[in-house]
Amino acid sequence: xxxxxxxxxxxxxxxxxxxxxxxxxxxxxxxxxxxxxxxxxxxxxxxxxxxxxxxxxxxxxxxxxxxxxxxxxxxxxxxxxxxxxxxxxxxxxxxxxxxxxxxxxxxxxxxxxxxxxxxxxxxxxxxxxxxxxxxxxxxxxxxxxxxxxxxxxxxxxxxxxxxxxxxxxxxxxxxxxxxxxxxxxxxxxxxxxxxxxx
Amino acid sequence: xxxxxxxxxxxxxxxxxxxxxxxxxxxxxxxxxxxxxxxxxxxxxxxxxxxxxxxxxxxxxxxxxxxxxxxxxxxxxxxxxxxxxxxxxxxxxxxxxxxxxxxxxxxxxxxxxxxxxxxxxxxxxxxxxxxxxxxxxxxxxxxxxxxxxxxxxxxxxxxxxxxxxxxxxxxxxxxxxxxxxxxxxxxxxxxxxxx
Numbered sequence: 001x002x003x004x005x006x007x008x009x010x011x012x013x014x015x016x017x018x019x020x021x022x023x024x025x026x027x028x029x030x031x032x033x034x035x036x037x038x039x040x041x042x043x044x045x046x047x048x049x050x051x052x053x054x055x056x057x058x059x060x061x062x063x064x065x066x067x068x069x070x071x072x073x074x075x076x077x078x079x080x081x082x083x084x085x086x087x088x089x090x091x092x093x094x095x096x097x098x099x100x101x102x103x104x105x106x107x108x109x110x111x112x113x114x115x116x117x118x119x120x121x122x123x124x125x126x127x128x129x130x131x132x133x134x135x136x137x138x139x140x141x142x143x144x145x146x147x148x149x150x151x152x153x154x155x156x157x158x159x160x161x162x163x164x165x166x167x168x169x170x171x172x173x174x175x176x177x178x179x180x181x182x183x184x185x186x187x188x189x190x191x192x193x194x195x196x197x198x
Numbered sequence: 199x200x201x202x203x204x205x206x207x208x209x210x211x212x213x214x215x216x217x218x219x220x221x222x223x224x225x226x227x228x229x230x231x232x233x234x235x236x237x238x239x240x241x242x243x244x245x246x247x248x249x250x251x252x253x254x255x256x257x258x259x260x261x262x263x264x265x266x267x268x269x270x271x272x273x274x275x276x277x278x279x280x281x282x283x284x285x286x287x288x289x290x291x292x293x294x295x296x297x298x299x300x301x302x303x304x305x306x307x308x309x310x311x312x313x314x315x316x317x318x319x320x321x322x323x324x325x326x327x328x329x330x331x332x333x334x335x336x337x338x339x340x341x342x343x344x345x346x347x348x349x350x351x352x353x354x355x356x357x358x359x360x361x362x363x364x365x366x367x368x369x370x371x372x373x374x375x376x377x378x379x380x381x382x383x384x385x386x387x388x389x390x391x392x393x
Contacts, residue, residue, distance in 0.1 A: 021225075021228060024221070025222050025225070025313045072277055072281070080271070083273070098320075099317055099320035099321055102316070102320045103313050103316060103317055106277075106317075107313070108225050175221070175380045175384075176378070176381045179380060180373075180374060180377045183370040183373035183377065184370075186370040186373070187363070187365045187366045190365035190366075191363075191365035
């Protein structure tokens with residue numbers, strides 16, 4: 001596979017969220033505002049790209065028995081960097097994201113890419129695969145948060161778009177809407193893929 | 199602060215259910231909920247591990263990380279504590295209660311990567327809970343998770359997959375069911391919210 005193919009496959013064709021149903025926790029939790037989603041997505045891309053690169057770099061020296069632990073620690077180290085960066089530069093966003101930044105560690109997408117790709121492939125390819133998976137994840141976040149912020153607050157990235165008479169849909173601010181929107185999104189994409197397969 | 203452990207316990211089950219309002223532990227929730235029995239097994243294991251690790255991580259944070267001023271290592275230390283505890287539990291159960299090991303054992307490795315466990319540890323640091331509050335919050339969150347996965351497993355058991363549109367089968371319909379459950383749980387939120 002060329003590098004471009006690796007990226008496209010991991011970002012769209014085998015997208016972690018809608019094809020493999022991974023990383024749902026944070027997908028749902030941070031999508032009430034577009035800004036939060038974007039920052040979260042960038043954090044995941046950063047942690048994913050660097051951890052897959054590192055894991056792939058030391059893949060031949062890691063004994064199989066401690067592989068999982070080593071991967072978790074590497075991921076953990078990068079997530080701590082993300083957390084510290086956010087606290088320093090974007091304290092407001094960091095407060096709103098709360099524990100979900102730390103939860104990137106247990107985000108199955110990171111472990112999934114480490115196990116499925118980085119443990120067998122060259123560092124640079126793994127990094128591209130990681131960035132691809134991160135971009136795919138961020139896309140899903142942005143789509144869901146676009147709908148939730150627009151209907152729930154009448155704004156996009158905090159900027160008012162809906163007119164004066166707009167009444168906020170309070171359900172979009174609450175938890176259930178995230179479940180519904182993600183479900184409908186997976187439904188739509190599945191249907192599209194089914195058609196293409198036939 | 200200021201919420202009694204008793205209130206916190208009930209609130210964690212109903213008004214701020216870890217799964218239905220905080221979306222934690224979704225991965226294993228979606229994949230294991232096909233059968234009621236295995237859901238119950240995993241739920242019980244999660245509840246137990248959550249209660250103990252909430253207490254352990256509270257102590258680690260309070261007596262080791264804070265005095266040494268290395269709170270930034272929280273993420274890694276918490277994960278290690280959880281992984282080590284699960285591993286230890288697996289060994290003990292296998293050695294002394296083999297029957298339980300065969301019914302529950304397969305779920306134990308799944309628990310380390312269950313974000314509900316890690317999430318609860320992070321929540322209790324962020325919200326400044328005391329020791330008893332942490333244990334109550336951990337136990338309540340675990341039971342809330344057990345309740346949610348049992349409900350979904352029960353509904354999925356009765357669901358006739360054939361009547362569901364092809365693209366909606368599997369994860370998507372589970373998400374919609376969960377959404378409706380979450381809506382129903384909002385009804386509890388007038389009682390006491392945890393912040």
